[in-house]
Amino acid sequence: MYPTLRDTLEQTADKYPDKDALIYPRRDQRWTYAEFDAKANQLANALAEMGIEKGDRVSTMLHNGTEIVLTVFACAKLGAVFNPLNYRLPAGEIEYILNDAGSSALIFEEGTREAVAGAREALETVEQYLYIDEDGPEWTQGFYERLSSSAAERPDTVVEEDDIYAFIYTSGTTGRPKGVVHEHRDMVEHNLICIGEGGIRRDDVGLSAFPLYHCAELQAALFPRIHVGATSVIHHDFDPVRALQAIDEHDVTLFFAAPTGWNALVQAAEEVEADLSSLRLGLYGAAPMPQEVLDGCMAVFDAGYLQAYGMTEIGPCGTFQYPEDQVDKRGSAGLPALNHDLRIVEPDGDPTDEVEQGEIGEILFAGPCTMREYWNRPDATEASLREADGREWYYTGDLGYLDEDGYLYVVDRKDDMIITGGENVYPTDVEDVLYAHDDVVEAAVVGEPHEEWGEQVVAYVVGDVSQAELDQYLKESTQLADFKRPRTYNFVDELPKNPSGKVQKFKLRSDGAEA
Secondary structure, eight states, X not given: OOOOHHHXXXXXXXXXXXXXXXXXXXXXXXXXXXXXXXXXXXXXXXXHHTTOOTTOEEXXXXXXXXXXXXXXXXXXXXXXXXXXXXXXXXXXXXXXXXXXXXXXXXXXXXXXXXXXXXXXTXXXXXXXXXXXXXXXXXXXXXXXXXXXXXXXXXXXXXXXXXXXXXEEEEEOTTSSEEEEEEEHHHXXXXXXXXXXXXXXXXXXXXXXXXXXXXXXXXXXXXHHHHHHTOEEEEOSSOXXXXXXXXXXXXXXXXXXXXXXXXXXXXXXXXXXXXXXXXOOEEEEOSSOOOHHHHHHHHHHOOOEEEEEEEOGGGOSEEEEEOGGGTTTXXXXXXXXXXXXXXXXXXXTOOTTOBOOTTOOEEEEEEOTTOOSEEETOHHHHHHHEEEETTEEEEEEEEEEEEOTTSOEEEEEEXXXXXEETTEEEOHHHHXXXXXXXXXXXXXXXXXXXXXXTEEEEEEEEEESXXXXXXXXXXXXXXXXXXXXXXXXXXXXXXXXXXXXSOBOHHHHHHHHHHO
8 A cells, every 4th residue: 555644754753753853942842753643643533532533624724833733644644634724814715715625623823813713603514623822712622732631542544545635725716715635645746756856864954934834835845854754843934033043053954935035034144143054955936036036045045946836736846946957047947846747738728739849838737746636626627637648637827838958937827816925816806805895996906026025916996995995995804815915006097908898907017017
C-alpha cells in the first residue's frame, strides 16, 4: 500500500524520535518528533471522542501555530478531512465555505472569534467547536483540555492512499469559493517532488511565518520538511523583524515567502542586527517577483533562490525556476516539476491542440498531484480536467508561452483575478458588495500594478457616493475580507462596454496606467 500523509509523520518519528520537530516560540513549545506524533494521536482521539469519524470535515480558523499543524495530522490519522480557512475571512464567507463543505467541527482562536461568532447561527452542520485560547465562549470546548485528556495511541482507523486528505477552498471565476479535493497520495507525491527540487535535508531548519492555511506554506514547505525529518520553527504571523531574528536564533536554512514578504525582509534588514548566514535556500511564489526585490534579496542573503509556480489544484507546484536560472531566465516560471507534463494550447482548446513554441496560449499541467475534483461542483470539474494521451490535464486559466529552452513564461490570466500580496481576489466578490450599496449604479473592479503588493484592487464606480463612504461601507461589511477591499476608487460617468453590454475592463486598466 502506498504511504499516506499519516505515514510521513509516523515514519519520521520512528527514525528520529528525539529530533526537534516543531518549535513555537509564542507558546514556548519545543516538541521532538516522538512528542509531535503522540500529540497528533491525542488530538485524533479527542476528535473521535467528540464524534468525528473518517470522512468528516474538520475546519480551522487559525493563524499559524502548533495547533493547526496538530489538526492536519490528527485528521490524517483519523481519516477525517482537513479544511483550513483563511483567518481573515468575514462571517459571510465562513458561512458559505463551512456549509458547502458540510463541516462537523471548527477549531478557532481569539483572533478569529468575532467572525466565527457572527457566522455560528447560520452554520448548518458544525456541532463541535474547539477554542485554542483561554476563556472561550460557553459554546466551545478547550483545545488543550481535550488534547491533554486523550490517549496517545494511534487510532485504529484504516487510512488509504486514495482517501481524501483535505478540502482547500479557492475562489472560482464566479467569485464563489470552490473546494479543491486532494487525496493522501497527492500530498506524498508532492512532498517527494519538493524534497527533490529543493534539496530538502533532515538537518534543515525551516521557518513557517506565512499562513499555513495556504497550500504554498503548508504543502510545499512544512509537509516536505516533516517527511524528511527537518525542524520547523513556527511564527503566529509574519513580522519581518522577528523573522530575521529567528533566522539568527535558530540557524534557519529554509524560508518561503511571497515576494512582498521578501521585500519586507530586505527593508527590515537595514535596521536589524542579525546573522543571516545560515539561510541557504529562499523559496518564493504566489505572485511574480519584481527584479529589484530579487536583487535586494541577493544582496542581503547569501542564499540560492527557488521559485515555484502553480495553483492549489495541482499541488500547488507545477514548475520550478532553479537558483542557477534566476538571472539568465529572469521573468520565467521555470521548468516542469518532476513527473509533470506541461503544454501550451489554444485557450479552452483540446489538450492535443498545442500552439507553436513562443506563441501564447493556455497553460495545462498533467501530474501526479492534481486534485480529484472540485467538491460539489461537477460542472467546474469537467471544465478544468480533461483526458488526452492517457493523462488527465488541468486547465489553469493562465496564459503563457515556452521559450526555445522549454522555460515557461506566464504573461496573463484568462480571467480577471487579482493577486495582491500573494492573496487571490476575484473582482466579482468586490463588485457584488459594491453593488449592494444604495448609491452605486455600476461598479467594476480590476487589478493595477503596485510596487509593494504586486497588484492592488482598484474600483471604478458610477454613482453619487464618495470614496470615504464606500470605504467605510466595505470595512463594516461581513461579506468581504479586508484584503479584498479596494485601495483606490475612480468615479466615472459610465463604464466602457462592448455592444453586448459587457464591461471592457482592459480599457479601465489602460486608463489607469495612463493616469
